[in-house]
Amino acid sequence: MAQNLDALRLALQHSPDNAPLLMLLADGCLEDGLVDEAEQSFQRVLSHDPAHAEARLGLARVAFLQGKPSQAAVRAEQILSDTPACAAAYLLLARIHITENDLTRARAMYDKGVALNRSLADPGIEKDLHGIKPASDDDSGRKRAAITSSGSHIESANGDKSDEDDSHPRGGTAFDLGLADFEKPKLNFAGVGGMEALKEEIRMKIIYPLQHAELFKAYDKKIGGGVLLYGPPGVGKTLISKATAGEIKANFIALGLHQILDMWIGNSEKNMHEVFELARQNAPSILFFDEVDALAADRRDLRQSAGRNLINAFLSEMDGAESDNDGVLIIGATNAPWHIDPAFRRPGRFDRTIFVPPPDEGGRAAIIEVMARKKPIGELDPHALAKKTDGFSGADIKAVFDLATEEVLNHAMKTGKVIPLTTKDLIKAASRHKPTTKAWFESAKNYAMYSNQSGFYDDVLKHLGLLKR
Ligand SMILES: Nc1ncnc2c1ncn2[C@@H]1O[C@H](COP(=O)(O)OP(=O)(O)OP(=O)(O)O)[C@@H](O)[C@H]1O
Ligand SMILES: [Mg+2]
Structure with missing residues (x-):
């Protein structure tokens, strides 16, 4: 983007009042986090055309990004009183309400915006709002109509489906499909x-x-x-x-x-x-x-x-x-x-x-480094641990970290001090954990040897050294 921005800046030197160019520059700056430059560009557009809706919305977004939610909300509301069909303003209001933790209002704003312009549907916002019902929804719990992605209505009987399972909330748009992610x-x-x-x-x-x-x-x-x-x-x-x-x-x-x-x-x-x-x-x-x-x-x-x-x-x-x-x-x-x-x-x-094979030694060392980022570590020799974890999957290595952490935590609780994890702790934990991939390869080997239609399992055979690479 930076390159494009330079091209736009150059073009603007020749045509300083060109509103479309200014808008492109402003939007590009917003994307790149150059909030102040975006603000100046929006203002330059407005100095020629004070009613320019997108530029006004741009300033509202700038305010939001500068950590001034009330100013952003006032601006967005003004836009809506002039241009009631401005879907993007509703979405901005939804975002503002989310940061203020007013999820019911956020849901109302989001639904209005998406009803006006379906292409603005935003997975991030939807995730924040899943399970939040629109304020107008006075359903008594028997039946719930939900707007789905395609705009059609699906009805789900509430009675036959337990809502206790919070890990798969069902309220609200896409989440009526109970997606895992x-x-x-x-x-x-x-x-x-x-x-x-x-x-x-x-x-x-x-x-x-x-x-x-x-x-x-x-x-x-x-x-x-x-x-x-x-x-x-x-x-x-x-x-x-x-x-x-x-x-x-x-x-x-x-x-x-x-x-x-x-x-x-x-x-x-x-x-x-x-x-x-x-x-x-x-x-x-x-x-x-x-x-x-x-x-x-x-x-x-x-x-x-x-x-x-x-x-x-x-x-x-x-x-x-x-x-x-x-x-x-x-x-x-x-x-x-x-x-x-x-x-x-x-x-x-x-x-x-x-x-997807289990990691080789180098791979394990890399995984160990990724996992160590989240823990207090004293000295760590990822290669030494990688050597001791042959056949371990990523999940096995995670289990090793968990085991070692538990052990160290026990000591830490006694002393009240954070004791960093060491390579030694991890190697000790590894010796207590059995890798889980071996059993899989035993089954896989049978299929690979006896029903390897069109070479489907060649990679498994190569991994086992039963087929030349
Ligand atoms: N290469 C890796 N780098 C970092 N972490 C990893 C890696 N591989 C696995 N892990 C860890 O192991 C966990 C399990 O991995 P994941 O769920 O992706 O495995 P899977 O192959 O989908 O397993 P399953 O077949 O059981 O569904 C991850 O959540 C992660 O913590
Ligand atoms: Mg999986």
């Missing part, structure tokens, strides 16, 4: 330790195709479709999927086992459609199905029954039969790839497969 992740590859080969593979198979969509179109090659990540438990499949979204600044919409099972029980192909619609409307997005074997398992008995509708709905959404999946990448993760029905691996579906 919906956000633009801050996590990117830098926050994931090691996994260099995997990151490169993801760049080649996922990121570059998305970034060079025109090239692929020129060769009439379809992008999109799905990628299946498989590997032992705890090796970071979920983590790397989220980081991939963060890496390309895409929205991350995740369904976990709970949501998938809920759909099975409710036989809800309509919800499946809503989830895909949400991803399409928020493109570029990554739609992540964790433990996808819950959905894609080769269970012919179920496929004959009512559950068949759900599977068919999923497959036809994936094929994009009725809608365009441009800019939507579907990632499925599983540690039981052998249960995945081959129908799910046809072209255009999960047609790319990536094996």
Whole structure:
């Protein structure tokens, strides 16, 4: 952006009162956090055209960013009294109310803004407001109508679904779908330790195709479709999927086992459609199905029954039969790839497969460093610990840190002082923890040796040294 800003500044030297250029510069400055310069640019626009709605809104946003919420709110309200359909002003008010912890009003403002302009729907705000009902909603708890992503209304009976499960709140817009996650992740590859080969593979198979969509179109090659990540438990499949979204600044919409099972029980192909619609409307997005074997398992008995509708709905959404999946990448993760029905691996579906191995020694050292950032550490020799943790997954290493922390905390509580963790504590904890990936490889080896159709498990065999690289 900095380069673009320089070009704009230069252009403005020649045409200092050009309002569109000034607006571009101001918006660019806001994006880059150059709040003061943005303010000056908005003011220059207003000095020529005091009614310029976007510039007025710009000043309101500037005030908000400068930590003056009341001034920002007054400005936004003035805009709305002149231009009642200014959706962005409602969204700003929603943000202001959120920082003031007035979530009911925030919800009201947000809903008004999004009703005026659906493209302004903001996953971040939605997350803050999930579970908050609009003030006008006087439902008595029996039935709740919620506006879903596509603007249609879905009704969910409240009585048959316990609301006690706070981890999956159901109130409000997207969260009526009970998503496990919906956000633009801050996590990117830098926050994931090691996994260099995997990151490169993801760049080649996922990121570059998305970034060079025109090239692929020129060769009439379809992008999109799905990628299946498989590997032992705890090796970071979920983590790397989220980081991939963060890496390309895409929205991350995740369904976990709970949501998938809920759909099975409710036989809800309509919800499946809503989830895909949400991803399409928020493109570029990554739609992540964790433990996808819950959905894609080769269970012919179920496929004959009512559950068949759900599977068919999923497959036809994936094929994009009725809608365009441009800019939507579907990632499925599983540690039981052998249960995945081959129908799910046809072209255009999960047609790319990536094996996520446990970290090698260098990878473990990198993960150890990432994890150590959050703890009080005395001296740390990541390589020494990495040497002692062969076969450990990322989750195993996390368990080692937890064990060691507990131990040190016990001492700390006695003395009342923070005692830093040391390499020795961690190595001791590692000796008490059994790595969890070995059992997985025992099963995987059987499938890889005896049902390795079209080389599906070649990477597993290579990892085990049973196939030459
Ligand atoms: N490369 C890594 N860098 C940092 N932390 C990691 C890494 N790999 C795993 N972890 C840690 O291990 C935890 C488990 O990882 P994650 O849930 O992504 O594994 P998974 O492969 O999806 O496991 P499962 O198959 O059980 O779903 C993460 O929350 C994280 O704390
Ligand atoms: Mg996972």
